[in-house]
Structure formats: C-alpha cells, structure tokens
Amino acid sequence: MVLVYFKVGPEWIWSKYTGGILLNEVAPILLALYFVSAILLPLLTEFGLMEFVGTLLNKTFSKAFGLPGNAAIDSMASWLSATSLGVILTTQQYRGGHYTKREAAAIVTSFSVVSVGFSYVVLKFIKMEDFFIPWYFSVVLAGICCALIIPRFPPLRNIPNEYMKGVKRPDTDSVQEEGESLFSWAFRRALLRAKNADPISKQISDGVYAATDLAITVYPSMMIVGVLGLSLIEYTNVMSYVAIPLVPILELLQLPEAQAAAIAIMSGFIDLLMPVIIGSSIESELTRFVIAGVTVNSIIFLSEVALVMMRAQIGLNIWRLFIIWVLRLLVALPIMTIMGNLIV
Numbered sequence: 001m002v003l004v005y006f007k008v009g010p011e012w013i014w015s016k017y018t019g020g021i022l023l024n025e026v027a028p029i030l031l032a033l034y035f036v037s038a039i040l041l042p043l044l045t046e047f048g049l050m051e052f053v054g055t056l057l058n059k060t061f062s063k064a065f066g067l068p069g070n071a072a073i074d075s076m077a078s079w080l081s082a083t084s085l086g087v088i089l090t091t092q093q094y095r096g097g098h099y100t101k102r103e104a105a106a107i108v109t110s111f112s113v114v115s116v117g118f119s120y121v122v123l124k125f126i127k128m129e130d131f132f133i134p135w136y137f138s139v140v141l142a143g144i145c146c147a148l149i150i151p152r153f154p155p156l157r158n159i160p161n162e163y164m165k166g167v168k169r170p171d172t173d174s175v176q177e178e179g180e181s182l183f184s185w186a187f188r189r190a191l192l193r194a195k196n197a198d199p200i201s202k203q204i205s206d207g208v209y210a211a212t213d214l215a216i217t218v219y220p221s222m223m224i225v226g227v228l229g230l231s232l233i234e235y236t237n238v239m240s241y242v243a244i245p246l247v248p249i250l251e252l253l254q255l256p257e258a259q260a261a262a263i264a265i266m267s268g269f270i271d272l273l274m275p276v277i278i279g280s281s282i283e284s285e286l287t288r289f290v291i292a293g294v295t296v297n298s299i300i301f302l303s304e305v306a307l308v309m310m311r312a313q314i315g316l317n318i319w320r321l322f323i324i325w326v327l328r329l330l331v332a333l334p335i336m337t338i339m340g341n342l343i344v
Contacts, residue, residue, distance in 0.1 A: 001023060001219065001220075001223055003019070004019035004020060004022070004023045004223070004227075005023060012227075012231045012234070012235050013227055013231070015231075015234065017230065017234050018226075018227050018230040018231050018234055019223065019226075019227045019230075021230070021273075022222060022223055022226045022227065022230070022303060023223070026222070026226075026303065026304060027219065027222070030084065030215070030218070030219075030222075030304065031215055033084055033085060034084075034088070034211035034212075034214055034215050035208065035211050037084075037085050037088055037089075037207070037211065038204065038207030038208050038210060038211040039204055039207060039208075041077075041085075041088070041089055041092065041207060042197075042200070042203040042204070042207065044073055044076075044077060044089065045073075045089065045092065045093060045096075046193070046194075046197040046198065046203055047190075047193065047194045047197055048189070048190025048191060048192075048193040048194040049073065049190065050070045050073050050093070050098070050193070051070075051186070051189040051190045051192070051193045052186045052187060052189065052190035053069060053070070053072050053073055053186075054068055054069035054070035054072070054073070054186075055069065055182065055185060055186035055189050055190075056069065056182060056183070056186050057069030057072050064148060065106075065110070065147055065148065065151065066106075066151060066152070067103055067106060067107060067151075068098070068099065068103065070093065070098060070099075071103075071107045071111050072111075073089070074086045074089050074090045074093070074107050074108075074111050074112065075111035075112070075113060077089045078111065078112045078113045078114070078115065079113055079115060079116055083112045083113065083114055083115070083299060083304075083305045084112075084304060084305050084308050086108070086111065086112035086113070087108045087112045087305060087308045087309055087312065088210075088214070088308065090104050090107045090108050090112065090312075091104070091108075091308075091312040091314070092210070094164060094312070094314055095164055095167060096167070097163055097164065097167045097168060099163075100160075100161045100162055100163050101159055101160050101161070101162055101163075101164070101314050101315050102156065102157075102159040102160060102161040102162075102315070103161070104312070104314040105156055105159050105314045105315050105316055106151040106156050108309050108312070108314070108316075109150070109156065109299060109300065109309070109316070109321075109324050109328075110143075110146060110147040110150065110151060110299075111147065112299055112305070113143060113296075113299065114272070114296045114299065116136070118272075119132075119136060119139065119296050120132055122272070122273070122276050122292050122295065122296055123135060123276075123292050125273065125276035125277065125280055125292075126276050126279060126280050126288040126291070126292055127280070128285065128288060128289060128292065131289065131343060131344065134339075134343045135289060135292065135293060135343070137339075138293055138335070138336055138339035138340070138343070139293050139296050139297050139336075141335060141339065142293065142294075142297045142331065142332040142335040142336055142339075143297050143332075145331055145332075145335060146297065146327075146328045146331045146332060149327075149331055150324060150327050150328060150331065153327065154323075155320040155323055155324065156324065159314070159315035159316075160315065214308070214311065217311055218304075218307050218308060218311060221307045222303060222304060222307055225302050225303065225307065226270070226271065226302065226303035226304075229270035229271065229302055229303065230270065230271060230274070230303070232270075233267050233270065233274055233278075239263050239266055239267055240263060242266050243259070243262035243263045243265070243266040244262075246262040246265060246266060247259055247262045249330075249333065250262055250333075253333065253334060253337045254337075255284070255286065255287050255290060255337060256282075256283075256284035256286065256287050257282050257283065257284055257287050260278075260279070260281075260282050260287075261279065261282060261287045261290070261291055263278060264276075264278040264279035264282070264291050265279075265291055265294060265295070265329070268294070268295045268298050268301060268325075269298070269300065269301060269302060269322065269325050270301060270302050270303060271301055271302070271303040271304075272295065272296075272301045272303075272304075275291050275292075275294075275295040276288075276291065276292055276295060279291040279292070285344045286337075286340045286341065286344045289336070289340040289343070289344050290333070290336045290337055290340050293332065293336035293339075293340070294329055294332045294333055294336055297328060297332045297336075298325055298328050298329060298332070299328065300321050300324060300325045300328075302318075306318070306321050309321060
C-alpha cells in the first residue's frame, strides 16, 4: 500500500491498472462499506426481519436449495448494496448460531450476488446497457440454476454441516399453533427475536470492532493478491495459457472471438472488472453479452470478496473457491449463451 501510494518501486506494482485501481478505487469503497454495514446490518438481523422472511420462505428454500429461508435476506443485502455486505451478513449469522458451516458456505457462494447497481456499471463497460433488463434476467436465471446445482456437489457438499463450536443458538424458535396462519407465526417469531435483541449500543460497538478487524485483515491480502493477479493480466501472457482449456468450450457454444473471450472470462477470478475491461474491444455483441453475464454470476473474485469468504472461516480456501468458480462458470456459460442468442 505504501509503494502504491508513493509510486515507489517497479511500475507493475503501482500502475493505475494494478495497485492504483485497488488502492484508489476499490479500497475506499470497501472501507466505507465495512463501517456502514457495521451500523446498518443489525436492522436486518437483530430485530426480527430474518425470522419473519425466513419463516415465510423456509419451505421453499429448504426444498429448492437445501437452505434456511433466512438466506433470502443475505441475497437482498447483496443485491441492494454489494457482494461483500452479503458475505459479512452471512458470516455474522453463522457466528450467531443461525447457520451451519455448510449452509454459510453455500449461501456466500450462491446468494451473495453482485448488486444491481454495479451490474449496470459492468454492462456499461461493454456498451450494452440498452440490454440491461433482459441481460439481468438472464443473470438471475443462471444464478438460480447455479444455486440449485452446485451446493449438492463437492466441495460444498463436503463441508461439515455443523454449527460454530461454543456458540449458543438463538432462542427464537416457536411451534406453529393449530389454526395459526404462516404469516402470524412468522410475525410472532419476529417479535420474539426483537424482544431478545442486544442493546443497540452493543450491536454498533460489536459491528465497528468487526469492521475494523475485517479491514485490517483484508487490505494487505487484497493488495498482495490483487496486485500480483492484475500484473499477470496486464504485463504477461500467462492468461493466454490459462484460458486454453476454455477455448474449445466457447467454440462448441459457437461464440465468436473465442480466444479473446476465454482470456477475458478467466481473468474474472482475479477481479470483477477485468473481464469487461478486456472484453470491451470484442466486436461480437453476443460474446460481450455472455462475458458480462458469467462475470457477474461468478460472485467469487480474489481482489476482494474471495478474501472475505476465506476470512470467515466457514470451510472455504482458495482451491475450493476456485473449483466453485469453475463450476459456476460451466453452469452459467450455456445458459447465458442461449439467452444471448435469443436477446441480442
């Protein structure tokens, strides 16, 4: 961070396309996000909203995704703000005894979606914002398919389905009374949760402590991993070789400019914006449509959110995250290609 700030050392460290973009553009947004979320997250988690929505959606989420209905709140937090916020929310709920380790891992890798606002920014990078509504519908469709399929396979399936050790589960459970509607039961559970909530001052102090700890931990890792990854993309041909296995798949899907598209897509594991920056020069609208879609749907990228996921200690390491990223890519690619052929 010091080298980038003072522009000392090799240019590949402090260039505006490597360390510069991380320190000057990504880092301030993350810092603000961490501390705003520390204050606002209790509104979503501590006063009954999760119990209310979770009760209403529990059967649906349980049958479809094998997850508690509370996961809908995590997805909503990401959709309205940022992926990191959804991960932080899920982590807090895991540490509070609401999720098992496997459930938390499945939620952060399936429902911590890129915000709708940032999704528009991604599409604008490739000059296709006129297609935003049908494109975003395609992304949601691909995301739902990924959430249905991927948690049922390794590595997510192999994560222990156990609660955090030493944490007492919250006492918000109640039995639905005979003749009581689902809505009334959900409301009653929400009131019980709000009644047992900690004082707001304690919630804010705990949140600020967690945000500070997260920032101090994530920033160094983000700079090291992000600078190395972005430098490989910017100054070497490594990504050309990494992308080779993906080229035949794109050719099988009959996507134009498959070689350039493969390089752009594979860079998405390092940083969210790199695929659309690289792919913006591709002439084919269909290919750009697919690149933007699979990038947003992948959720996991090393320069930011993957580090937060690993920091959460929910059984996710860099290799498991990479496998999950590849699985999401393989599921999303044909869906985005089909939708792109229908829309573009």
